[in-house]
Amino acid sequence: MMSAHMMLWQLRAATKGSFCRRCYRPQPQQGPLRPLTWSPRQLDRKETNSCPSATSNTEYPRVFITGGLGQLGVGLAQLLRKHFGRNNVILSDIKKPPDEVLNSGPFVYADVLDYKNLRELVVNNRITWLIHYSALLSAIGEANVTLARSVNITGLHNVLDIALENSLRLFVPSTIGAFGPSSPRNPTPDLCIQRPRTIYGVSKVHTELMGEYYHHKYGLDFRCLRYPGIISADSEPGGGTTDYAIQIFHDALATAKFTCYLRPDTRLPMMHVRDCHRATLEFLQAPAERLSMRTYNIGAMSFTPNELACEIRKHLPSFEVTYAPDAVRQGIADSWPMSFDDSNAQGDWGWKAEFQLRELVEDMLRSIKEQKKNAAVS
Incomplete structure (x- = not known):
């Protein structure tokens, strides 16, 4: 007797794709198929009545x-x-979350x-937006190229196929590290030669x-920002x-001394x-019709370690x-952009940064002081 698994597989093949949520008609096949599986519900969502944003609502995306x-x-x-409700946004990772994260909203291991577990989570929780932050960063990636290749590339292929x-609407960030020494550096435009020299890039x-490619060939709503x-x-x-530009604030407040691993x-x-x-x-x-491209630079400010240190000295x-x-x-760092040209993001969907160097330094010093004070009290 034919199994239910095989019957669903053949039904899907016969319709040449999945069913459209809005019209419930078979849609053209959009990409490679993988066998269907079932699993028990992996997230027990607890609804609350504290405010509209705390409830699961089909008008909002499931993220x-x-x-x-x-x-x-x-x-x-x-x-x-x-914006969308506490239970409509699910965090995941392979690490144990701290209590404050676990208590702030849904969290699952992923x-x-x-691939199988990730797909089950997406299906069981009716996900509509997938934000893919899993990656090994530049310096760590250079220390473990094999792992970086696996997480950053194989992991991407999994989320592309699932999306x-x-x-799904799929967001995956890119980075200044996607450029290389042959790229124009000041400013770096959206479209230019890239050729990075790190596995991360x-x-x-x-x-x-x-x-x-998935967007143009299959119609996937892929979106990417170069952070x-x-x-x-x-x-x-x-x-x-x-990350020197994060550590410098902690050291400035803790010891008033900092050793920078980059030139000034x-x-x-x-x-x-x-x-x-x-x-x-x-x-x-x-709206998709406002996007002239799928990958955009976004910018705010550019500075050197020396300029950052000088601004901090105004307070310390x-x-x-x-x-x-x-x-x-x-x-x-010498192979990366010195500044970003983000004029396309500004023109297409209205991007504009609010923080410049002065506001950044003031906010970072204030926030870290508050953290230390709260930690001392607790």
Whole structure:
């Protein structure tokens, strides 16, 4: 007797694709098929009545974030939950979440290399937007190329296929690291030669091209922003080349001394994390007809370690910085853009940064002081 699994497989093949949510008619097949499976519900959503944003509502997207315990996932989830509801945004990672993350909204274990489990999570939780943050960053990737290739490239292929199979809106960030020494550096436009020299950068160029290919060939709603260095007081440095611009604030307040692994004149594009989250949300909400491309630069400010240190000294006059350039990270930084041309993002969907260097420094020092004060009280 034919199994139910095989019957569904043949039914899907006969209809040449999946059913459209809106019209319930068979749609043209959009990409490669993988066998269907079932699993028990993996997330028990608890509805609350505290406010409209705390309930699951079909008018809002259902968002799934991979790599959610990295620098950006938790903060983005907080912003999205304010807009779409606490239970409509699901964080995931392969690490144990701290209590405050676990108590703030849905969290599940998800390994992006486990295709079957990832697909089950998407299907069982009726996901409509997939935000793929899982990646090994530049310096860590150079120390473990094999793992970076697996996570950054194989993981991408899994989310591309899952997004296509389930008609998701897929967001995957790219980076300044997607450019190389032969790219124009000041400013760097959206479209130019790239040819990066790190596995992180190579994987991000692969991300951009594969996403655009899936969009043009299959109609996948793929969206990608090239992030500059992101600066946040709420997360520890994660192994990126631009992370000196996070550690410097902690050291300035703790010891008034900092040793920088880049030269004092190394100029790189940077962005406050709140601008980064807002850009991501605005881009995800932008109507498709306004997007002239699928991968955009977004910019805010550019500065050197020396310029950042000088701005910090306006608040902490005794702050001292020494420079001990690390050959690997300095080489990476020297191949990256010095500033971004983000005129297409500004023109197409209205992007505009709010934080510049002065506001960035003031906010980072204030936020870290508050964290230390709260930690001392608790």
